[in-house]
Amino acid sequence: MTATHHDFDLCLEKRAPHEFTAYVPDEAGGRAVEHHFGLRLDTLKMREHLRRLEAYALHGELVRDDFHAWTPSCAPCLLARKEVGDEVVYPMHALVRDYARRRRVESAEDERVLLLRAARFWELQADQTKYLDEDVFFRLRAREYYYRAGEYEKADDIVTTATEPMMRWGLRERLIQLLNESIKTLEEPNKAVAMGNLATVYYMTGDYQMAIKIYEQVKALFEEQGHKLHAAIVLHQIGMIHQDQGNYAEAQARYEQSLATFTELGAKREVAASLSQLGIIHQLQGDYQEAQQKQEQSLAIRMEIGDKQGIAICLHQLGRIHQHQGNYGEAQARYEQSLVLLAELGAKLEMASVLHNLGIIHQHQGNYGEAQARYEQNLAIATELGDKRGIASSLHQLGRIHEEQGSYVEAQARYEQSLAINDGTGR
Numbered sequence: 001m002t003a004t005h006h007d008f009d010l011c012l013e014k015r016a017p018h019e020f021t022a023y024v025p026d027e028a029g030g031r032a033v034e035h036h037f038g039l040r041l042d043t044l045k046m047r048e049h050l051r052r053l054e055a056y057a058l059h060g061e062l063v064r065d066d067f068h069a070w071t072p073s074c075a076p077c078l079l080a081r082k083e084v085g086d087e088v089v090y091p092m093h094a095l096v097r098d099y100a101r102r103r104r105v106e107s108a109e110d111e112r113v114l115l116l117r118a119a120r121f122w123e124l125q126a127d128q129t130k131y132l133d134e135d136v137f138f139r140l141r142a143r144e145y146y147y148r149a150g151e152y153e154k155a156d157d158i159v160t161t162a163t164e165p166m167m168r169w170g171l172r173e174r175l176i177q178l179l180n181e182s183i184k185t186l187e188e189p190n191k192a193v194a195m196g197n198l199a200t201v202y203y204m205t206g207d208y209q210m211a212i213k214i215y216e217q218v219k220a221l222f223e224e225q226g227h228k229l230h231a232a233i234v235l236h237q238i239g240m241i242h243q244d245q246g247n248y249a250e251a252q253a254r255y256e257q258s259l260a261t262f263t264e265l266g267a268k269r270e271v272a273a274s275l276s277q278l279g280i281i282h283q284l285q286g287d288y289q290e291a292q293q294k295q296e297q298s299l300a301i302r303m304e305i306g307d308k309q310g311i312a313i314c315l316h317q318l319g320r321i322h323q324h325q326g327n328y329g330e331a332q333a334r335y336e337q338s339l340v341l342l343a344e345l346g347a348k349l350e351m352a353s354v355l356h357n358l359g360i361i362h363q364h365q366g367n368y369g370e371a372q373a374r375y376e377q378n379l380a381i382a383t384e385l386g387d388k389r390g391i392a393s394s395l396h397q398l399g400r401i402h403e404e405q406g407s408y409v410e411a412q413a414r415y416e417q418s419l420a421i422n423d424g425t426g427r
Helices: 043-057 065-069 094-106 110-128 132-148 152-168 172-185 190-204 208-224 228-244 247-263 268-284 288-307 307-326 326-344 350-363 368-385 388-404 406-424
Strands: 002-005 010-016 020-023 031-038 061-065 081-083 087-091
Touching: 002 268, 010 190, 061 208, 110 132, 132 152, 132 172, 152 172, 152 190, 172 190, 190 208, 190 228, 208 228, 228 247, 247 268, 268 288, 288 307, 307 326, 307 350, 326 350, 350 388, 368 388, 388 406
Parallel strands: none
Antiparallel strands: 002 010, 010 020, 020 031, 061 087, 081 087
16 A cells, blocks of 8 residues: 655555555656655645745754654654764665755755745744743744745844743843844844834843934934834833933923824824823823823723723733722722733733732731732743842742731741842843
8 A cells, every 4th residue: 555645755565554655756766865764644634744845955964852742653663863962963865865856956946935934834833832931932933934034024023023932031132133134134114123122131231322323213213204103102212211211301301202293193002101101201200190180081991992001001000009008908990900901911011010909918018928929929920021120029029928917937048049049141
């Protein structure tokens, strides 16, 4: 019984109940190469595994260790485990490698077609995995093939999606490299967008001077192209950098300029964002009445347009305003409302921030059990997300809880854990 895998032109001949010969037919109908193996695998499943092998065979000889996760039955017969330094790789069997390369030469398919096929293969793996981390890494592999195939917009879309997790995992330099590759290859206005993303990476890592420099370039590009909305959004971002540096007058000026443009364009979501940031500026300067007024204006707009995440953000900020004034009951109510919405949205990073503030409120009121519960919830989310700074902050607060209750040994353990993480992140 012979079954032909038409996509790969590799034939399987069943010799015994669980023994096969795989071979490549030559032009005369003979067998150019053949390989004997025994396994419990039907021919349809074998074909599926061979399709997956093809993506590797077309572009290299070595396969990463995680390949076995996808081909546990087939891999032992076509791959050989080999240790190269600290890495485990699988040299591909000549049957698969040589034939795939010969097929590439003989077929009419060009390099770009094969690269796109490999990119789609990795996107399929990303769609099928149950783990977020694997999803991102699989898509980054797809990005490499899209980039090599000249599909620069698709490649950049993947980089944009991967920015947040890559930052969280500490892959800053690799992310900067990918964004610079996007900037070199994209046309306007996508090039300006990629530049904006690069500026955001510098901003997130504390390189404010570089971030402002790039944002100013991006703003100028958008203004030249007549993109008033995008230029105003970049201006808003520049305001946030000034805010983080404590330059509140500069930040307020940028927010008010962007607010005027957003209002002119009828961009309600952006109007709400500017009002909220102006509220934060007033809050930071101790003007709680003006801060509350701006947050409530922002909240009204966000409720009007049904922006759940924006509503949650405003409620959180209103909670902080009340907390700073010692109105713990009002603050707790706003935080709890915000937390419900964020949980519905699955916004775990924002949930962690709210939980942290709820912990502080309970701690100030001497409710150590409630405070500890909130900090531990925060710690669990930070651990799940790989947020090292969040983990360190939660451990520090848990240390304070134990210290205030006289559990000094436990407190010291938490402080030391927090310190070790902060040392590792350069804080």
